[in-house]
Amino acid sequence: TGKSRGRIYMLGVHPEHRGRGLGRKLLLAGMRQLKGKGLEVVEITVDSQNVAAVGLYRSLGFEVVEDTLWYEKVIG
Template identity: 60%
Template structure:
């Protein structure tokens, strides 16, 4: 397995794998497959340069990815939002999701960020467990954060300090 930052040349493979994820686990993503596929190719590829995209490969085949977006305005530049994270159904159970998340955390720490946040469907117990194992703490719930196929879904809000700070001291 090889982990590396994705480039615009990886856009077709990324879109295909993301589409697979949307078909397999629609509640794990904000976009629908129709919304993903409606993004023009040029814009989709350009977005890769606008955020951290890391992929894991086997024999040049993309098996998983994670995306992290740094805060855009000056007062949020110390933070990043992570997601989505997806590993192909055929490659799950090999630690690839953990490796992708750790690579993203290491990269963001190296860039001097102080904290990262993510949202995860509270019913996605495997992902919630992974994030807790990686040091994320739940700090809230967002009821009806999305509606997938007519069903209300609730997200957990999770956070992790990258600089060793105690985020909930005295709480």
């Protein structure tokens, strides 16, 4: 689409501080910043096995738009 986009990259909360709503607060603050800059769409990447993050993003209305695979090979 022709909408202006912003990306939040590597959002995380230290394990000792999880479960307090900090991830939600950080994400909402980032979204406000992007919207304040005139951006219309927010993109964020998450490991599909990170159940808590996936749940958070879905609860805030994010939708999966791409499923990416990550490959590796041991060479030494």
